[in-house]
Amino acid sequence: MPMDLRVGDIVETKKQHPCGNNRFQILRTGIDFRVKCLGCDKQIWIERPKLEKRIKKVERSEEKQIIK
Numbered sequence: 001m002p003m004d005l006r007v008g009d010i011v012e013t014k015k016q017h018p019c020g021n022n023r024f025q026i027l028r029t030g031i032d033f034r035v036k037c038l039g040c041d042k043q044i045w046i047e048r049p050k051l052e053k054r055i056k057k058v059e060r061s062e063e064k065q066i067i068k
């Protein structure tokens with residue numbers, strides 16, 4: 001079952017971005033996700049399965065809760 005990921009969620013990944021940051025904001029969902037690195041503001045397209053595998057934690061800001 002696919003993970004519950006929504007636009008605006010912040011995901012923490014196991015692997016760091018080259019800038020040293022490991023938190024990304026989801027900008028677009030779908031087969032391919034568009035995420036923004038919160039360290040350097042770079043936007044990346046990534047396939048959903050690849051992203052899901054790398055996620056360590058999801059933060060949903062509006063509800064102030066940690067899903068995983």
Ligand SMILES: [Zn+2]
Pocket residue numbers: 017018019020021037038039040041042
């Ligand atoms: Zn970065």
